[in-house]
Amino acid sequence: MDFIQDWLINMGVEGAMVTYLANGIMIAVIALLSIIANYVTKRVVLNVLTYYIHNNRYQWDNYLLERKVFHKLSHVVPAIIIYYSSYLFPAYQHLIEKGVMLYIIVVVLMVLNAFLNAINDIYNTYEVSKARPIRGYVQVVKIFIYIIGAILLISNMIGESPVILLSGIGALSAVIMLVFKDSILGLVAGVQLTSNDMVRVGDWIEMPKYGADGDVLDISLNTVKVQNFDKTITTIPTYALISDSFKNWRGMQTSGGRRIKRSIYVDMSSVSISSPEMIEKFRSIHCLQDYIAQKELEIQQYNLEHQIDELNKVNGRALTNLGTFRVYIECYLRRHPKIHKGMTCMVRQLQAGENGLPLEIYAFTNDIDWGVFENVQADVFDHIIAVAPEFGLRVFQNPSGHDLKQMLTPEQSERPERGYS
Incomplete structure (x- = not known):
């Protein structure tokens, strides 16, 4: 900054205009560096990484690429440059650092969400996934991550420790139980369905109460998606498979008759x-x-x-x-x-x-x-x-x-x- 200011003074610029022009030039330089870093990361590093992933003998890393885990992670690079350049603007350093931290937290949440989706995709490539699906557990982990991310965002904005917010959540436990009632019931039902092997992805189930008669497409935290034989989709609450009766035709399918x-x-x-x-x-x-x-x-x-x-x-x-x-x-x-x-x-x-x-x-x-x-x-x-x-x-x-x-x-x-x- 001092070098730029001295250069501007030597160019004949005087007074407060020196500070304004120096700040503008520095902002332009930082923006240019961020653009170059983002370009190099996405066009060079990611292309090399993509080539390596497509040409190795492993398949699990392809799902990380399909879910764009590395693409989302690349957004952190420009943010790091801006964060470490904030000291050049002492008057706005705290505000810049706070804004960059909020941005990094959001990017990290996006990366973790994509990474968990990739883990679920990798797990689904194994035969055991039909009998023991983990989609519901992945969604529970996402909820906890989002809650932690929201706490970090709020604490960063108000400038308080996250511990203070966590201590206040105990008082809102009744509200939290009400908001996440379906998720909690779905989690308990998912554990029972999985442990008792009551239903799997691909099973033909019949549940007249909900108009379901077809193959199970997906078992998630809150819902079970069934494709009926007329190609319509019926969505059933996960806990309904525990509280209500349904018919599973898997026994007929495995018996061969x-x-x-x-x-x-x-x-x-x-x-x-x-x-x-x-x-x-x-x-x-x-x-x-x-x-x-x-x-x-x-x-x-x-x-x-x-x-x-x-x-x-x-x-x-x-x-x-x-x-x-x-x-x-x-x-x-x-x-x-x-x-x-x-x-x-x-x-x-x-x-x-x-x-x-x-x-x-x-x-x-x-x-x-x-x-x-x-x-x-x-x-x-x-x-x-x-x-x-x-x-x-x-x-x-x-x-x-x-x-x-x-x-x-x-x-x-x-x-x-x-x-x-």
Whole structure:
């Protein structure tokens, strides 16, 4: 500063103008140095660092680069130059130092935020991240960092020690608990979800209360983001997964089988004891040949042992078309290439009702893909409905217009409809 002032005096500048011009020149020099330092840092140092990161065998440092940790850190360089140049302006030194410190605190907060995001990204590259996500914990750490940063900013502005502000926070604990209620509940819920392995990123969950039915995209401190099958996004409070019930389909996905549990309704008036002609017809079905032979021998031995009069069909034991049909469906399911052979496979009767006798198919497909599952299920029931008449059975449905039309006499069906005016 003295050198500049002497130079200005030698140039013929007099009075207070010397001080003003010297300060202006010094400010311009400091600004130029800051611009050059910022340019060198970003254009030279960062480019060299980027080249090294992209050409080494490590991947974790790429996430630091993507989150721009080093770019944000470069903003500190000009601030340091300004801070150490503040003594050149004694009248404003304290104000300049305070302003620079506020700026550095903000930059450090931005760097720490980017660094924590990079840590979360690096952790997500490992398989364990799906079972033990840390996004919620990262957000808790961010909250503490922001609180500390806010305390440092306020204490720097008012010129008081941060300890004084920290002592005053105790008196505001009730307000803090109210403001951060959701965050605290989310933190506790996140710990329970993680420790009990209740939900992971990628799980298919179903929560009708919140209209959620799809895959978990993200588990954060306050919310769980679910992408429904119609591609809409549902956001659920994290603590709701602890306080409310939800269905997690991960067990189905890991088991390798998806359940078919659907019924057809048989018209009970079509159920009958199989006649010899029907038995001969059933015998020609490959799936039933061994069953028919075994049952006939078993029934014959039973009737002989108990001296059953077979002239009356009510006496003794006999094959029924419904029982044979049920055995056929079981055989068909066990031979189906898309039905899981290692899981439960059965056909059972349920309680009869006004819609007929429910015949429920309970089996598992060996492919958990939704589209494949629906195709297999449709294929199975297409076949069952189509072959039911071959066993003398009728599938029940409420009368349709076609059924009522079949009840009309030929004269009634050919009579033209009467118009109304």
